[in-house]
Amino acid sequence: MLFNPRPKTRKDEFYDREFELMTLERAVEKKVGLVIVLGIRRLGKSSLVNVFLNESPYPGIRIDARQLYFQHKSVSPNALAKEILEGLIRISGIEKVKQLISGIRGVSFMGLSVEIKREHATLTEILERINEFGRFVLVIDEAQYLRFSKASYVDMLAWAIDELENVTFILTGSEVGLLEDLLRLHSPESPLFGRPYVEIKLERFSREQSLDFLKKGSEEVGIEVTPDELYEAVEELDGIVGWLTLYGYNRFLGLGHREALGRLKEDAVKIVLSEFSKLKEISPRYELIMRIVARGRHSWSEIKRSLEVIEGKKIDDRNFTNLLKNLVKYGYLEKTGEGYFIPDPLVEEAFR
Ligand SMILES: Nc1ncnc2c1ncn2[C@@H]1O[C@H](COP(=O)(O)OP(=O)(O)OP(=O)(O)O)[C@@H](O)[C@H]1O
Ligand SMILES: [Mg+2]
DSSP states (O other): OTTOOSOOOSGGGSOOOHHHHHHHHHHHHTTOSEEEEEOOTTSSHHHHHHHHHHHOSSOEEEEEHHHHHHHHSSOOHHHHHHHHHHHHHHHHOHHHHHHHTTTOTTEEEETTEEEEOOOSTHHHHHHHHHHHHOOEEEEEETGGGGGSSSSOHHHHHHHHHHHOTTEEEEEEESSHHHHHHHHOTTOTTSTTTTOOOEEEEOOOOOHHHHHHHHHHHHHHHTOOOOHHHHHHHHHHHTTOHHHHHHHHHHHHTTOOHHHHHHHHHHHHHHHHHHHHHHHHHHOHHHHHHHHHHHTTOOSHHHHHHHHHHHHTSOOOHHHHHHHHHHHHHTTSOEEETTEEEOSSHHHHHHHO
16 A cells, blocks of 8 residues: 555555666665665655565565664674574574574574673674675664674775675665765765776655645555645655655544645644754754744855744854754755755754
8 A cells, every 4th residue: 555654665555766776776786885765754765675675586584773772782793794694594593693693603593582791703604694695785774873883884885885796785765964974976086986886865855746646545555636736745745755644644544634634734843853852862952943943044144044033142154164064964944055954844843
């Protein structure tokens, strides 16, 4: 079902993105070592890589670095190694995995779960074994969370890209600027500098795609939606497929147009504010800036002036610029020639 609200895994539930799927396919086929999938939240990065893995003739698994971080407050090499082995068990069975890693010390199995006792080497040893076995795709979803580790994953990636010709790494990131900061692909000092890679930037759906998505999704589940309702939903949700899906899902559950949009907005505000809470903890100014932009101030100086009025004091230019830059890195603001904008209408709504 196109309106299934979970990240998609099956092609028949996945609308379009044909170009992106083909780009992934070609990159893996050509043994490109590194592919980066970028895009703000809810544009379908996880779904894209899931569907790709499902359709691809090459074996592969997806690891969610964001989830690992929220579980352990860091993303250690052992946690990654464990995830990789458990993923492999799911796709090839435990016996094959035991065979694959035979001789690597410090790994034990408890049913279908894996325990890793030894520090260091294990992760690279496992990757070497995978490489010997044949072509393999390792997706690290929300890879900017790899920065929460004592290990230097960028060095490890550079090593893997040079040495493991059978493995393609696909890294996704919704906090686009943070992932770029971590990889520094264009910086001569970065271990990854000069390595070939393919970048895919997921964009919002166009108006036509959004309308078509809602139309096809409604037809699929047999609900009546009028053209006016479709236009209004697309107008309000602006090509963000995650929100279009939730609107459609609410309609599928039996809500009318107004209620479906209303419920979606209520839920979206809660989701967005909860996602934002970690930034708010770092500095309450992040939230104030978002509120100022959501209420229609967009230029550097207008936003700064409003923040100074709220706080009743002058703010250092450099500090202020850093706050804005960080909001851009996290994907909450986009910088254009006209100033700073919130790229997602429901994020804007949450701060209004
Ligand atoms: N091409 C698509 N066709 C149909 N539904 C989609 C498509 N892409 C994404 N979705 C739906 O949109 C929602 C968000 O998708 P997904 O979780 O894959 O996005 P994401 O970019 O990984 O988001 P996040 O940044 O929050 O991790 C899900 O409900 C998913 O089912
Ligand atoms: Mg995702």
